[in-house]
Amino acid sequence: MFRKLHKEANNYMESDKPLKESTVKKPLNIKGSKKVFKIAAIIVVIGIILSKFLLRGNRININTIAKPIYPKKIGFEDFDEQVKRREDIDENFLKELGKFSIKSSSLVLSKTDKDINSLYSPISLYMALSMTAETAKGETQEEILQVLNMDSIDMVRSETGKLFRKLYYHNEIGKLSLGNSLWLNKDVRFNINTLDLLAKDYYASSFSLDFNDNESSKKISKWVSNQIGGKLENRYDDFSLNQDDVMALVSTIYFYDEWVDRFNINDTKEDEFYLEDGNIVKSDFMNMKYGSHSFVGVDGYTVSHLNLKNNGRMIFILPDEGLSPFDIISDPQLLDEAINSLSTDKRKMGEVIFKIPKFKFSSKLKLKDICEELGIKEIFQETSDFTSLSDTKPLFISDITQSSTISIDEKGVEATAYTKIDYTGAAQPNGRAEMILNRPFIFVITGVEGSPLFIGIINNPNIE
Template sequence: MKNNTNFNWRKILALALAAVMLISTIALFLSILAGCQKNDPADDPNKIEKPGYTALKKITYPEVYAFENIDKRLEVIENYPVEKLFLKAVDDFSYRSAAALLAANEQGENFNFSPLSLYLALALAISGAGPDSATQMELLDLLGASEALATSSQSASTSNLLSTQSKNLYHQLFLKNEIGQLNIANSLWMDDEVNGQKIDFQDKFIENAAQNFFASVYSVDFSDQEKTGAAMAEWISEHTNGKIEPTFNFDSLQVLSILNTIYFYDQWDRRFDEKTTAPDIFYLSDGNEVEVDFMNQTQSSASFARGENYTRAVRPLRNGGEMIFILPDEGVNPYSLVDSAEKMEAAFTGGSQSNGEVVWKMPKFSYDTKLELKEVLQKLGVNAAFTGDADFSNLSEETQIFISNIKQDTFIAVNENGVEAAAFTQIDFDTTSMPTGRAEMILDRPFIFGITAPNGSPLFIGLCENPA
């Protein structure tokens, strides 16, 4: 999300605060099977047999470089360019999906959502959709890809351009240094036999997943719930620094799961002093009160914005990202600021910009969120992909596959040093000028937050109702 105060699409500092993990699981379901050939993508010499799965493809991730190596960061941005309109499409998707989810969220409950995890998972799923099918077009429209990539100078289909842009975004976001990290990982978990019938997966889908989404490939037996579930949970835990350890229940017709994980951690550019942390009262939206520890700090010169019924300020992160805080005015329901995509965008990017003293009183908090995404995506215009008539022929020509459900679990924790967060998305297929003002970010009542990467891409959008 682009913020006129502190964000810039071209901003090139390293990545954001918070440990962010996302796991996007796309579990594909079979509805009609007809005369399929047995798939054997296991012609990889590095094939590894382990309990619960066989590893078919090993991925080489982007090069790791030091925190102070600015030249390398600039080189990555130059070598893997991301279209401005594509980044705008990611932003728009983030606002629309988050606003729709918040509208369905029970007020009084904490909320945290990773739009980027869902976006990348759906982008990979789109590569399996039939060309120009209703399935493909609805998903492309949801992601804003059709319009964003229509003027691209590259000669390729929109789906292929989306894969390429996703790869370039991956390169720009990937970060692992002594200060923090933003690790994105994908994997395909495929079962080539369901109820005695063979499933033939398209090689081009698998190769695209590996080349453009850095997806490892595993052969599994979904009917062996214990071993396959344990193997997938282990992979997720490994790629989320142990923050997410899910359990699985596989549908009898499940043939494929796409897992996407994002692990994010970064430190505040200016840490809070633990000696100044003290307990105080947080006022809940239902009128009750809870006592929590508040971190305290005053910035003598910082930017902030005031809009209709809110104040917004930003905490920079050492790798170049930001955590944005939107504090509703007293008596204002935070949901009223984000109950539409337009209002959410205005809250995150609008308002009157100022520079001056910013007083921070921020609660330490950590919580989990579980989200059901299927109905929300249907309200946003995706229908064909969820029906038995879905066209995922680029995934399997002979097998009728459709998306049966989409879920996401997230975790976030904020303390004096920085932020750590995790998300699990399951798609079942089956700065300095003269001070001019003062802002008090006394976060002692429900507030909205967002975490962005250095290029402004939204990693998380949340609403803290109760930090206790």
């Protein structure tokens, strides 16, 4: 290869292109200077050509079929632009989205391992299933809509776009970005109208790939990594493809925000965390005390929250001693009551002491069986109708998975997830609450309008 590069460089140097005037103003009065100059120039040209070869390997050569136009960035203090972007979302849509989130969260997390930490993003699964519904017809579509609690695909299409824009922010404080994509087998013919619709109303990019090329999985992995802040890199096995696959649908979420009131790092101290099996582990706990803050203390659990700068919040649900997070998680009604208790008449204002373990972990969930339990079954059958997407037969979904990661520290919260679907105030103090999270607990991260972004369980803060 270097012989070829040397030849290219020689050809370049021996061409009759004139040198710039500044280059020939004063001839070098050194013996052999011409030869030295030529060698140096050859080295420079070889470097330029070689760099092109090296950089070529890092490029993602993907044939883009449809591409969305994302909302523009708005400064954290640019209130006028923030007001312009606000759209009213159908209250019934938000209510039904909340029901889906609670029901699916209860089902997903109640089946997770009690010895590890678990994280689930209901909004990511909702986005993936809503796009799946858009590619389906007839009973296949109706079944998905029924599980999502939505009256029609028109409602899903209209309100999902509004939700995307309302949740989205990207400023100097933080970022909440939803990313959707379809990875299409280049040997299959797809309905371009459906792909354009998904780009317009669901902000979904469509890419054509060679599913026989081993490098294709790396291209999907790279795109996902770029969407979620570089987290979960090099997870090529998560995106493996084979020639029988028709399409992979991927929905991502990246969330970062800062606490309104940061924890003082000097107040972070090591202390004990009591595991459910009776063992004790040491963990670093962040500490803060509010003189007047909202909380709920009822028989069974205590709830409070911390505000985030971009209008989100992180809710903490601490079961009473002797109870497990799974006692709450496994009961959808009880979980719903706990998450929303701060907006009911059970809410009090008083002194709240926070003692929260720092944690960082990743989670991976298989969601195909969960979707079947929820009532989505037709999409996994060869009789499913995805003719809105392609006339290829048979065309059905073979698997649904979700991977996620989260970390919290004194500054704020960072959380990511991707779902992959394979086709083949203040008031007078009234009481006191201690959010001493030194035993297994539940956490919830919500966005604007209380939209549930992430729900998880901490069984051991030291497990990553």
